[in-house]
Amino acid sequence: MSEFDNPYRAAPGSEPPALAGRDAELEAIKYAIGMTKTGAAAQSVVLIGLRGMGKTAVLRRCIAGLHDEGGIALYVQASADLRLATILRRAIERFKNDNASIPDTLRSAFDGFIKALPQAAYELPSGLGGVKLSRHEQREEEEIVDALEALNTAVRKHGRFLLLAVDEIQECPPADLQMLIALAHQTASTSEPVFLLGAGLPESIAYLHKIRTFTERWRYFRLELLTKTETIRAIDEPAIERNVICEHAALERLVSETRGYPLFVQEYACATWIHHRGNRIDLEDVIAVAPAVRKTINGSFYDGRFRGLTPRECRYVLALDALGEGAHSVAEIAAELGTTSDAVSSTRNQLIKKDVVYAPSGGLLEFRMPLTNRYIAEHRLDLKKRAQAVGG
Ligand SMILES: Nc1ncnc2c1ncn2[C@@H]1O[C@H](COP(=O)(O)OP(=O)(O)O)[C@@H](O)[C@H]1O
Ligand SMILES: [Mg+2]
Numbered sequence: 001m002s003e004f005d006n007p008y009r010a011a012p013g014s015e016p017p018a019l020a021g022r023d024a025e026l027e028a029i030k031y032a033i034g035m036t037k038t039g040a041a042a043q044s045v046v047l048i049g050l051r052g053m054g055k056t057a058v059l060r061r062c063i064a065g066l067h068d069e070g071g072i073a074l075y076v077q078a079s080a081d082l083r084l085a086t087i088l089r090r091a092i093e094r095f096k097n098d099n100a101s102i103p104d105t106l107r108s109a110f111d112g113f114i115k116a117l118p119q120a121a122y123e124l125p126s127g128l129g130g131v132k133l134s135r136h137e138q139r140e141e142e143e144i145v146d147a148l149e150a151l152n153t154a155v156r157k158h159g160r161f162l163l164l165a166v167d168e169i170q171e172c173p174p175a176d177l178q179m180l181i182a183l184a185h186q187t188a189s190t191s192e193p194v195f196l197l198g199a200g201l202p203e204s205i206a207y208l209h210k211i212r213t214f215t216e217r218w219r220y221f222r223l224e225l226l227t228k229t230e231t232i233r234a235i236d237e238p239a240i241e242r243n244v245i246c247e248h249a250a251l252e253r254l255v256s257e258t259r260g261y262p263l264f265v266q267e268y269a270c271a272t273w274i275h276h277r278g279n280r281i282d283l284e285d286v287i288a289v290a291p292a293v294r295k296t297i298n299g300s301f302y303d304g305r306f307r308g309l310t311p312r313e314c315r316y317v318l319a320l321d322a323l324g325e326g327a328h329s330v331a332e333i334a335a336e337l338g339t340t341s342d343a344v345s346s347t348r349n350q351l352i353k354k355d356v357v358y359a360p361s362g363g364l365l366e367f368r369m370p371l372t373n374r375y376i377a378e379h380r381l382d383l384k385k386r387a388q389a390v391g392g
Helices: 023-038 055-064 084-098 104-116 135-157 174-188 204-211 213-217 228-241 248-258 262-275 283-307 311-322 330-336 342-353 372-378 380-388
Strands: 045-048 071-077 161-167 195-200 219-222 364-367
Touching: 023 045, 023 055, 023 071, 023 161, 023 195, 023 219, 045 055, 045 204, 055 071, 055 161, 055 195, 071 084, 084 104, 084 135, 084 174, 104 135, 135 161, 135 174, 161 174, 174 195, 174 204, 174 213, 195 204, 204 213, 228 248, 228 262, 248 262, 248 283, 262 283, 283 372, 311 330, 311 342, 311 372, 311 380, 330 342, 330 364, 372 380
Parallel strands: 045 195, 045 219, 071 161, 161 195
Antiparallel strands: none
C-alpha cells in the first residue's frame, strides 16, 4: 500500500471518505429531492454551520448522484464580487462538460439559457447592505428569473428536474438572493418546482430572513461537531476499507485531539495515516504527529486572528471565553467585563472586523472558528498578560 493511498481529505470542500453524522440532513434533502422529482414543491433546505463543519461536503454528496435520478444540479458558490448571472453561466458550462451524454435538445436549451442571461454589466457592489433594487437591477433580475424558468420548463420536458445548490449563501448579493428565492417561490405553486438547497455561515439565517419573510418557513439544519461515535466512524471506516486496523487507544486520542470538528478530523487522520506503517494505526502514530498538526492548525486558523489583538480586545475575548462555548449576548459579555454593551461596542466591532467573532443574529456573539475556547485555554497566560498591558 502506498502512502498516496491516503483516504482522508484535509481540504475545504473535499469529499470525506466517510460522511459521518449527517444522516438527518441527507435524509431530509433526499426526501425533498424526491418530492421535487414528482412535481410537488418541497421546502427549501439550508445547511448552516461554522467553517469546516462539512456544509459543502453534504451539499456535494446530495448532488453527486442526482444526474442518474433525472436531476440536474447547478452548483454555485456565491461570491460578493461576482453576479449570479456570471456564476450561473459557469455552472452551466461545467454541467455540460461533465455530462457529455445529455441529449442535443437539452444542450441547446442550456445554450439558450446562457444567451438569455443578461450580461452582468451592472456595477458592483450591487445593493450590498440593502435589499432595495434599482429599476435597472430589477429588470435584469426579472430577465434571470425568466431565463431560469424557461430552462426549467425545457428540463421538465425532458423528464428531468432542476436543483439549485447555492454554497456560501451569506456572500450572495441581496439582489441575486431575492431572485433565487423568487424562483423557488414562484415555481412552488406549479407542477414544475425548482428545489433550492443552500449552505452558509450561521449569519445566513438572519440575512435570509431580512431579504424575504417566507424564508422563515424554510428548513434549516445546523451542522455541529461530530459526536465521539461519529468521529470514530469517520476515521475508522476508511481505514478498515483499506485493511488497516485502528487501535482503540489511537481512536480515543484522535477523538480528544479533534473534538469531532470535521476539518480537524481529516487533518489528524491524514497525518496519522502518513505516519503509520503496515496495517495498523497505533496510539504512537497519533502521538508522533499531534504536535505538528496542532501547530499547523493553530497557524492556519487561530494565530493570525489572535496575534494582533489589542489589550482591550484580549480582555473582551477572555470575557466571551469565560461564558463558555457557543453564542452569548453582548450584554452578558459586557456584564462579565463589569461594564455596559455600549461602552465596549467599538472593541466588539473591531473583533468582528478581525474575524475573531461574528454576530449570528442581533445581540449575540460567538467565536468565528470552532474550538476557539480550546485555543484560548492553551494560550490563556499569554492572553491575560496582553490583556493587562496598559492602553489599547
Ligand atoms: N461528516 C463528515 N465527516 C468527516 N469529515 C467531514 C465531514 N464533513 C466534512 N468533512 C471534512 O471536513 C472538511 C471541511 O468540510 P467542508 O464541507 O469544506 O466544510 P464547510 O463547507 O462547512 O466549510 C473537509 O476536509 C471534509 O472532507
Ligand atoms: Mg464550504
